[in-house]
Amino acid sequence: MASLLPLRRAPTSLLSSTSKQSTLLVRSLRASTTIPSTRTFTTRSSTLLPNTITKRTTITPISRPHHHLLISSTSIRQKSTKDNDAPTFRQWGFEDINASLPNSPTEKPIILIDVREPAELSSTGIIPSAVSVPLASQPDALFLTPEEFETRFGFPKPGVKGDEEGAEIVFYCKAGVRARAAAQLAEQAGYEASRLGVYDGSWLDWAKKGGRVERWEGNDN
Structure with missing residues (x-):
């Protein structure tokens, strides 16, 4: 034992x-x-x-809850980056526009397009040298061929022929909203985004700062 x-x-x-x-x-x-x-x-x-x-x-x-939170934050940052892929256009201010007008000491060749409706132009006038291409009533204007555009509007399609080819194009409206939309349409119509700009303050800013005004001689429709 x-x-x-x-x-x-x-x-x-x-x-x-x-x-x-x-x-x-x-x-x-x-x-x-x-x-x-x-x-x-x-x-x-x-x-x-x-x-x-x-x-x-x-x-x-x-x-490990913190581990999952880190993954979630990374995913949100990646999604935010993807959502910011829309084209950006040059922002023009009052001084930029004023310096580009004819007879200005620092004149720069640009194409200025007013996208307000004709009735608005008759009421307020227009920035000197600007052409009228109303966005609301003529949303397909920039998609027309040069010949179709000139037949409809009575002047050459902006930025496609002669001295205007390759020139910068600046859109303005009353407060900037329609101008930004017009720049996006122009980019979709084939204009290079690098030559497109928006006068963000548009007519309200121009009038407030005493910019020069020309009488609108076109038709109201």
Whole structure:
């Protein structure tokens, strides 16, 4: 009977060693961010005993909410970047327009297009040298061929022939909204975005700052 005592003490010592190994394993797994689901891990004893002693330890994955938040923020930034791919046009101010008018000391060749309706022009007048291409009533104007355009409006299509070919084109309206829409239509019609501009303040800004005005001589329709 005495010879069996060492064998009865061995399981207690071995289980203690196995428990320590399991604890280290748990700590190691908890430090990882890639635990996919609940799993059962089996640790085996050494070969001190004829029979193998096993102990099962259940590990519950630790959620990492901050990790998901970082992914979400990255996705939002990428989507925001994609949403900002629309063409941008040069913004013109009062001084820029004034300096480009005929007889100006710093005159620059530009094509100035008023996209307001004829009735508005009759009421307020027009910026000198500007041509009238009303956006609301003639939305297809810039898509016409040069011949079709001249037949309809009575003057050459802006920016496609002679000295005007390649010149900068600036749109204005009453407050800038229709002017921006006109620039987008022009780009869709084939004009290069790099030569298109918008007088964002448009007529309201021009009149407020005392810009020169010419009487509109066209028809009201």
